[in-house]
Amino acid sequence: MELAGHPDGGLTDVPRHRLASETARLIGERRPSRILVFDPGCVTGHRDHQLATSAAQFAAGQAGVAVLG
Template sequence: MLPTTRCAITPDGGLERVHGSRLVGEVIDAAGAAHADGLLVFDPSGVTGHHDHAAASAAALRAASDLNLPVLGWTLPNTVADQLNREYETGFVEPPAVNIDIELPVTRSRQVAACASHVSQAIPTSVLWRRLELLGDGEHPRWLRGPDTATGPSESS
């Protein structure tokens, strides 16, 4: 887990008002402290339509370029985004017409436990629970900055 950064105290919805270079610096500091081999971010669309998600992902992509790290973007398959938008009148953003690179099997026990500790997310009829139901036991990241783009030092160095 990445260490908590100063941006963690930014009010919900306020991340896009934080200067971009500050956000990039926060990501660089956190990635360095964690000895990160790559970053996992929201798809640049923001997935949920939340401006903080899009701002955080943009900063992480800039930081990854500076650090020469690969980046995976968490996204939803179009079928899931469409279904949620129809059922809940939400603003889930479909990823661009690209292939999802990875279908990652997941175990949701820790995620379910975390959601249960947040009253606003513990409601069984919430969009969160429906999203998890539609996704089943899989997540669908796509490469935003692939491992072939990010290269480390050569083995001869």
């Protein structure tokens, strides 16, 4: 897991495209076969979890990497 310096509760201040770009960079560096994200409903309801999941799904889709929730 990598937090990329974002404080807990602070992802609402980060544009989605930036989160997706950061995730895409990590995908390029680490070449995972799949990415684990929160379930679509984000069981906790935490906005950071929802935003991180959305960005990861987008970046993974662009890279052709499977997403598991």
